[in-house]
Amino acid sequence: MVAFAYGDIYSGDTLSPAQRQLVTLGILAALGGCEAQLEFHLNTSLNVGLTPAEIIEALTQSAVYCGFPRALNAVFEAKRVFAERGLLPLENPQHIGLRAE
Numbered sequence: 001m002v003a004f005a006y007g008d009i010y011s012g013d014t015l016s017p018a019q020r021q022l023v024t025l026g027i028l029a030a031l032g033g034c035e036a037q038l039e040f041h042l043n044t045s046l047n048v049g050l051t052p053a054e055i056i057e058a059l060t061q062s063a064v065y066c067g068f069p070r071a072l073n074a075v076f077e078a079k080r081v082f083a084e085r086g087l088l089p090l091e092n093p094q095h096i097g098l099r100a101e
Contacts (some may be wrong), residue, residue, distance in 0.1 A: 021045040022058045029059050030066035031073035038074060042081040052082050052090055 024041050028034045045055055055078055063071030082088050
């Protein structure tokens with residue numbers, strides 16, 4: 001299973017690593033209850049060059065399709081990862097879950 005997911009699937013050359021991570025984040029947000037995988041892929045997303053703003057934009061977009069509770073849970077997980085990496089506060093927190101508290 002791991003060889004298939006991380007070998008065959010991730011070795012394709014049509015999508016960039018950043019694009020693959022955006023797809024993965026949207027799916028994990030929609031599934032809900034995948035916090036460990038979401039944390040891993042949030043960190044991977046940052047490692048492949050996505051910005052916190054791009055990640056939040058993708059998770060915000062998912063709210064329309066998977067519902068606000070799941071999207072908010074994903075945003076809160078992203079906020080936790082960003083805090084651990086010293087990436088908060090964001091410069092323009094215009095998205096759900098990131099406004100000043």
